[in-house]
Amino acid sequence: MAKIDEFSDIVDSTELNFQIVGSFFSERNILKIKWVPSANDHIALLREDNHFMIYDFGNNIDEPEINLDLNYLDPKKKLIAEIPPMFEDFSFSNNKDGYDCAMFSVFFMNNYGEIYYKCPLIINGLVVPKRVLAFLKKRINHEKQANIAEKELIERIQGFIKSIEEFSIEEDDNYQINSSKIPPNINVNDGVIQGFI
Amino acid sequence: MFSASSLKQKFDSSFEYFQLLSDKFSQEFKDQNFGASNIQTINESTTSYFQTYNYLFIIEKEIKEPTKFYLWGLSLDPKETIVKNGLPFCKRFPISLVDENNEEWRIPKNLSLQILDNSNFYEEFLLLYGGPYIFGTFLILTIKNIF
Numbered sequence: 001m002a003k004i005d006e007f008s009d010i011v012d013s014t015e016l017n018f019q020i021v022g023s024f025f026s027e028r029n030i031l032k033i034k035w036v037p038s039a040n041d042h043i044a045l046l047r048e049d050n051h052f053m054i055y056d057f058g059n060n061i062d063e064p065e066i067n068l069d070l071n072y073l074d075p076k077k078k079l080i081a082e083i084p085p086m087f088e089d090f091s092f093s094n095n096k097d098g099y100d101c102a103m104f105s106v107f108f109m110n111n112y113g114e115i116y117y118k119c120p121l122i123i124n125g126l127v128v129p130k131r132v133l134a135f136l137k138k139r140i141n142h143e144k145q146a147n148i149a150e151k152e153l154i155e156r157i158q159g160f161i162k163s164i165e166e167f168s169i170e171e172d173d174n175y176q177i178n179s180s181k182i183p184p185n186i187n188v189n190d191g192v193i194q195g196f197i
Numbered sequence: 198m199f200s201a202s203s204l205k206q207k208f209d210s211s212f213e214y215f216q217l218l219s220d221k222f223s224q225e226f227k228d229q230n231f232g233a234s235n236i237q238t239i240n241e242s243t244t245s246y247f248q249t250y251n252y253l254f255i256i257e258k259e260i261k262e263p264t265k266f267y268l269w270g271l272s273l274d275p276k277e278t279i280v281k282n283g284l285p286f287c288k289r290f291p292i293s294l295v296d297e298n299n300e301e302w303r304i305p306k307n308l309s310l311q312i313l314d315n316s317n318f319y320e321e322f323l324l325l326y327g328g329p330y331i332f333g334t335f336l337i338l339t340i341k342n343i344f
Contacts, residue, residue: 014290019297019333020295020296035315
């Protein structure tokens with residue numbers, strides 16, 4: 001069996017420099033960091049104070065592009081609970097097959113085991129395959145004709161699709177969100193979680 | 198003694214080689230008390246695989262004062278795995294944390310560092326985080342420096 005001493009010749013004294021990226025995260029500890037799928041250079045982080053933030057590393061790292069206070073996902077629950085829930089993890093859905101709005105969603109889990117989702121989550125530079133919108137349109141049309149989905153929901157998703165098309169830069173097979181043009185009604189900074197799963 | 202060269206001869210498939218190498222390394226680290234003493238894995242990310250380079254990086258925290266962190270780099274490519282003393286090629290480098298002015302950054306007591314799990318995203322960056330801080334380096338430079 002190899003002993004750790006035998007690894008000695010592979011231990012190098014050269015130090016690798018890791019530079020601090022920014023001191024813009026306040027004094028709150030970061031619980032998790034993940035890359036944002038389909039959006040170049042964006043990272044999402046969850047802080048111990050239940051704040052979920054997205055930063056654009058390729059552009060402005062001084063201000064978060066998105067800052068969600070997860071304490072307000074479900075205000076009633078916060079008031080009832082003796083100990084307010086603490087969010088511990090999050091995950092993106094990178095489903096680009098486009099049968100639903102999954103690729104625009106982010107999921108959160110708290111220490112009570114409850115899972116919430118936020119949809120849509122619109123980020124500057126997000127690349128949306130055109131086929132995703134085509135699938136969404138087809139599905140909405142089907143549900144509208146079959147009278148499956150509520151009218152309000154259908155209108156909301158139709159508005160969302162229209163906004164994506166209108167406020168994006170069109171590429172070959174994709175739309176790329178241009179946040180400078182995103183209208184306030186789909187700005188998610190002060191968005192509301194849609195529900196409890 | 199574990200010999201990477203014998204493994205290479207024995208297994209043609211890189212997947213089998215990868216699997217066995219991973220298993221073997223896990224055992225090596227376990228045998229050396231590597232995981233128990235210096236690698237914190239409970240609720241913390243201490244490894245990250247970079248597909249572009251086929252490298253596994255592991256963060257190690259030395260439990261002594263002053264706190265010191267190390268980066269292990271392990272190539273999982275059989276072609277690149279150079280045998281030294283019968284061991285697979287793996288290097289451990291001390292990590293230096295620096296501020297915006299490239300000056301040494303004083304490590305707070307009890308700081309733990311985690312590696313951002315890249316999972317095929319943006320493999321040009323290697324990001325570490327701990328407490329309220331994020332540290333980064335361009336991985337291509339790191340790779341050149343290390344290997």
